[in-house]
Amino acid sequence: MTSPLRLGIAGIGTVGVGVIRIVQRHADLLAARCGRPIQITAVSARDRSRDRGVRLGEYAWEDDAVALARRDDVDVFVELIGGDDGPAKAAVEAAIAAGKDVVTANKALLAHHGQALAEAAEGAGGVLRFEAAVAGGIPCIKVLTESLAGNEITRVMGVMNGTCNYILTRMESAGLTYDAVFQEASDLGYLEADPTLDVGGIDAGHKLALLASIAFGTKVDFGAVKLEGIERISIDDINRAADMGFRVKLLGVAQMTGRGLEARMQPCLVPAASPLGQLEGPMNMVVLEGDSVGQIVLRGAGAGEGPTASAVMSDVVEIARGQRLPTFGQPASGLATPRPAEANTPAPYYLRMVLKDRPGALAKIAACLGAEGISIDRMRQYDHAEGSAPVLIVTHKAMRSGLDAAIAAMAGTDVLESEPVALRIEDV
Amino acid sequence: MTSPLRLGIAGIGTVGVGVIRIVQRHADLLAARCGRPIQITAVSARDRSRDRGVRLGEYAWEDDAVALARRDDVDVFVELIGGDDGPAKAAVEAAIAAGKDVVTANKALLAHHGQALAEAAEGAGGVLRFEAAVAGGIPCIKVLTESLAGNEITRVMGVMNGTCNYILTRMESAGLTYDAVFQEASDLGYLEADPTLDVGGIDAGHKLALLASIAFGTKVDFGAVKLEGIERISIDDINRAADMGFRVKLLGVAQMTGRGLEARMQPCLVPAASPLGQLEGPMNMVVLEGDSVGQIVLRGAGAGEGPTASAVMSDVVEIARGQRLPTFGQPASGLATPRPAEANTPAPYYLRMVLKDRPGALAKIAACLGAEGISIDRMRQYDHAEGSAPVLIVTHKAMRSGLDAAIAAMAGTDVLESEPVALRIEDV
Numbered sequence: 083m084t085s086p087l088r089l090g091i092a093g094i095g096t097v098g099v100g101v102i103r104i105v106q107r108h109a110d111l112l113a114a115r116c117g118r119p120i121q122i123t124a125v126s127a128r129d130r131s132r133d134r135g136v137r138l139g140e141y142a143w144e145d146d147a148v149a150l151a152r153r154d155d156v157d158v159f160v161e162l163i164g165g166d167d168g169p170a171k172a173a174v175e176a177a178i179a180a181g182k183d184v185v186t187a188n189k190a191l192l193a194h195h196g197q198a199l200a201e202a203a204e205g206a207g208g209v210l211r212f213e214a215a216v217a218g219g220i221p222c223i224k225v226l227t228e229s230l231a232g233n234e235i236t237r238v239m240g241v242m243n244g245t246c247n248y249i250l251t252r253m254e255s256a257g258l259t260y261d262a263v264f265q266e267a268s269d270l271g272y273l274e275a276d277p278t279l280d281v282g283g284i285d286a287g288h289k290l291a292l293l294a295s296i297a298f299g300t301k302v303d304f305g306a307v308k309l310e311g312i313e314r315i316s317i318d319d320i321n322r323a324a325d326m327g328f329r330v331k332l333l334g335v336a337q338m339t340g341r342g343l344e345a346r347m348q349p350c351l352v353p354a355a356s357p358l359g360q361l362e363g364p365m366n367m368v369v370l371e372g373d374s375v376g377q378i379v380l381r382g383a384g385a386g387e388g389p390t391a392s393a394v395m396s397d398v399v400e401i402a403r404g405q406r407l408p409t410f411g412q413p414a415s416g417l418a419t420p421r422p423a424e425a426n427t428p429a430p431y432y433l434r435m436v437l438k439d440r441p442g443a444l445a446k447i448a449a450c451l452g453a454e455g456i457s458i459d460r461m462r463q464y465d466h467a468e469g470s471a472p473v474l475i476v477t478h479k480a481m482r483s484g485l486d487a488a489i490a491a492m493a494g495t496d497v498l499e500s501e502p503v504a505l506r507i508e509d510v
Numbered sequence: 511m512t513s514p515l516r517l518g519i520a521g522i523g524t525v526g527v528g529v530i531r532i533v534q535r536h537a538d539l540l541a542a543r544c545g546r547p548i549q550i551t552a553v554s555a556r557d558r559s560r561d562r563g564v565r566l567g568e569y570a571w572e573d574d575a576v577a578l579a580r581r582d583d584v585d586v587f588v589e590l591i592g593g594d595d596g597p598a599k600a601a602v603e604a605a606i607a608a609g610k611d612v613v614t615a616n617k618a619l620l621a622h623h624g625q626a627l628a629e630a631a632e633g634a635g636g637v638l639r640f641e642a643a644v645a646g647g648i649p650c651i652k653v654l655t656e657s658l659a660g661n662e663i664t665r666v667m668g669v670m671n672g673t674c675n676y677i678l679t680r681m682e683s684a685g686l687t688y689d690a691v692f693q694e695a696s697d698l699g700y701l702e703a704d705p706t707l708d709v710g711g712i713d714a715g716h717k718l719a720l721l722a723s724i725a726f727g728t729k730v731d732f733g734a735v736k737l738e739g740i741e742r743i744s745i746d747d748i749n750r751a752a753d754m755g756f757r758v759k760l761l762g763v764a765q766m767t768g769r770g771l772e773a774r775m776q777p778c779l780v781p782a783a784s785p786l787g788q789l790e791g792p793m794n795m796v797v798l799e800g801d802s803v804g805q806i807v808l809r810g811a812g813a814g815e816g817p818t819a820s821a822v823m824s825d826v827v828e829i830a831r832g833q834r835l836p837t838f839g840q841p842a843s844g845l846a847t848p849r850p851a852e853a854n855t856p857a858p859y860y861l862r863m864v865l866k867d868r869p870g871a872l873a874k875i876a877a878c879l880g881a882e883g884i885s886i887d888r889m890r891q892y893d894h895a896e897g898s899a900p901v902l903i904v905t906h907k908a909m910r911s912g913l914d915a916a917i918a919a920m921a922g923t924d925v926l927e928s929e930p931v932a933l934r935i936e937d938v
């Protein structure tokens with residue numbers, strides 16, 4: 083098998099340019115490692131005239147990604163357009179139908195259509211790989227699918243949106259408000275065109291859904307991921323958490339419980355001294371737990387041209403070397419339909435609220451918690467200002483549903499100045 | 511390819527029992543993930559009568575590992591005996607000659623004979639895999655060989671001997687001497703039968719030699735790894751380092767420089783706030799740096815039944831799925847002969863010594879450094895006791911050879927109470 087592996091690359095933006103640079107720069111290295119050359123034969127983007135800072139003249143050009151996907155001189159279709167529908171989906175489907183292998187960095191596409199696409203690819207004898215779609219340069223798909231294949235996976239966790247981690251750690255280090263750092267992130271180009279994808283936890287939720295599928299042998303079910311964004315996290319929450327030895331992280335957790343598959347992407351408190359707690363700036367971290375291996379922690383850049391292109395090339399090299407794995411580690415047709423857990427496992431919660439400065443206010447709040455069977459571990463009033471009283475409560479282990487009921491009841495007491503912020507304290 | 515993959519396991523100690531437990535416990539999971547069952551057909555150890563806490567009755571028994579390696583009903587020979595020669599080597603050679611695939615956890619064997627064994631395996635059309643040999647449960651071999659295959663690797667680093675990391679972090683946290691913690695580690699069963707393998711850096715050096723081979727496409731050259739153990743690290747060094755924001759780690763570093771391949775396993779100072787600095791207890795960490803991916807950090811258990819068996823199973827699953835990689839990521843016959851760098855890249859050094867309490871003593875030491883062109887960043891005398899004066903010096907960037915010459919010259923001045931301790935300050 084020394085014939086070249088021929089790539090057709092659709093999308094020549096940040097990631098596409100990165101992949102082309104690697105193929106051009108490391109032709110010899112790749113040939114030595116794969117036992118055959120890697121070639122690009124054709125590319126596609128919207129605007130042919132744009133200077134992308136990379137040599138394209140030697141490649142055929144297609145305006146239409148679907149046409150690229152069907153070319154006879156393409157063995158592997160590399161989809162780097164993005165979007166959960168539209169041209170990316172059409173082109174991937176066309177490539178699969180034409181018997182091509184497919185490599186993509188598109189988490190949105192796979193979170194929504196991964197099951198159908200994987201079944202189609204496997205039915206056609208093709209492979210569909212997506213290392214770059216989850217946590218960028220961190221090789222979590224390969225590690226979970228291959229290195230940990232001898233383990234029953236007990237839990238997967240991850241900080242998988244670098245922008246959110248940048249915002250949260252920058253708020254703490256610079257003492258800035260959420261809005262100020264959000265603006266900074268925007269100026270730095272860290273935010274997606276629709277920033278809700280980042281700060282609303284959607285992008286990271288897509289990634290968690292994909293990891294959960296491999297970990298538990300279940301069909302991708304993005305709808306079952308409980309999503310909560312970081313928009314309501316204040317500098318106050320970050321400082322209070324730090325006082326208690328915690329950091330606030332947008333953390334994804336998936337675990338199989340007796341009550342079904344629990345998957346949530348939400349801001350949490352994690353111990354400041356844990357690897358997750360220590361993760362600074364726009365980095366990503368994936369934590370994989372298996373019954374034999376224990377805990378494996380992977381840390382690296384979750385985005386950017388080089389790291390993401392490195393992950394795309396990992397899939398390309400896999401195909402060039404003749405490795406042919408099912409998309410989610412076992413045949414897609416055999417994946418179980420997950421039963422989403424109705425309730426999350428109990429955990430201690432951090433609860434911050436501002437009360438009206440009235441006698442008995444705190445007692446009313448405590449009663450609301452008590453009525454749901456939630457006991458209080460610590461409670462503290464701080465920064466007592468004219469007319470209002472910020473309060474911090476840490477509960478003992480509680481069900482989120484009970485906590486939500488208690489918070490709803492608090493609203494009826496007329497002692498709240500604003501809606502409480504509730505953050506799960508995660509045992510990492 | 512739905513026929514079972516048949517394993518013959520030689521060595522039923524810590525790791526062997528772990529592998530047998532996984533195969534027995536996760537038969538269904540493994541079959542689903544591999545597309546075929548994994549079976550054990552035969553086993554071998556020295557003492558057939560020993561109760562190993564695991565069911566063995568269903569497997570054929572061989573007293574002789576070589577006979578096991580040649581059995582017709584064995585597809586993959588799993589070598590878990592250990593040792594760089596003797597029965598492990600004989601059996602692996604026999605397995606290769608008989609056309610079997612081989613999985614081993616034996617770093618000593620591969621560090622000494624990896625090149626010859628890989629060439630033999632590849633010549634015979636077999637594969638020889640060794641994920642468990644480096645950093646136990648951490649999937650660093652797969653990540654380096656596969657996930658980072660699109661990168662020129664610029665540096666690999668690792669804390670890869672959990673016992674040494676336990677000793678060094680325990681000295682700091684408990685304020686105990688090296689000897690006291692060495693005894694503790696011995697009582698906990700953390701030490702090899704020959705503890706020099708651990709504390710002398712040899713075991714970790716074996717692992718570094720294997721990583722370097724994959725990283726740089728060079729023949730395994732254990733002899734070129736500069737080894738230094740942790741035996742001379744005192745609680746004083748650990749405390750002084752901590753005062754300056756550093757931790758002492760037995761750190762392996764391999765990098766390709768203009769002057770050749772630099773590979774060293776030695777106690778170093780690393781920033782306390784870095785991932786390597788934060789690694790506590792008997793854990794391992796491997797840091798891989800590539801030109802596209804940047805820095806990838808992998809953390810996990812480097813030893814123990816479960817983690818090591820998990821890594822062995824990663825290789826078994828790879829073979830069961832039909833993945834067939836060359837041992838060091840490219841054909842062994844094409845690996846370059848590394849040119850070991852004569853000198854290490856310059857770095858700042860930490861230097862601790864005890865001087866006789868005489869006028870001009872410090873000036874003499876400074877003159878020795880100055881004569882080698884080594885300038886001093888910080889110098890401090892502390893804990894001034896009757897007749898002797900402990901001194902701490904941090905140099906600017908210096909060559910180790912120059913530093914060694916300066917230290918030799920110091921010995922001639924007759925102001926030293928004892929030989930100085932010199933630790934490289936590593937830029938991680």
Ligand SMILES: NC(=O)c1ccc[n+]([C@@H]2O[C@H](COP(=O)([O-])OP(=O)(O)OC[C@H]3O[C@@H](n4cnc5c(N)ncnc54)[C@H](OP(=O)(O)O)[C@@H]3O)[C@@H](O)[C@H]2O)c1
Binds near residue numbers: 384385387390
């Ligand atoms: N950027 C990252 O760090 C990162 C990290 C992980 C995963 N990803 C994923 O990688 C994918 C690509 O991301 P990116 O950041 O590289 O995006 P990008 O910079 O916006 O590039 C998108 C590319 O797709 C092209 N394109 C758009 N519509 C097209 C169509 N109909 N036919 C052909 N080409 C079309 C664009 O063409 P024009 O240039 O002509 O407009 C552009 O070259 C996305 O799925 C993203 O989620 C990105």
Ligand SMILES: NC(=O)c1ccc[n+]([C@@H]2O[C@H](COP(=O)([O-])OP(=O)(O)OC[C@H]3O[C@@H](n4cnc5c(N)ncnc54)[C@H](OP(=O)(O)O)[C@@H]3O)[C@@H](O)[C@H]2O)c1
Binds near residue numbers: 556560591
């Ligand atoms: N333990 C770890 O955490 C770890 C981690 C990474 C890598 N490794 C590597 O894994 C390998 C095995 O380590 P281990 O800790 O499992 O060793 P172990 O507990 O000492 O077990 C060694 C086994 O080999 C058997 N054996 C010795 N000589 C033999 C012979 N001539 N023929 C057949 N069997 C023979 C022994 O038989 P008896 O039981 O009958 O004496 C024993 O079952 C070593 O290469 C080690 O470096 C170990």
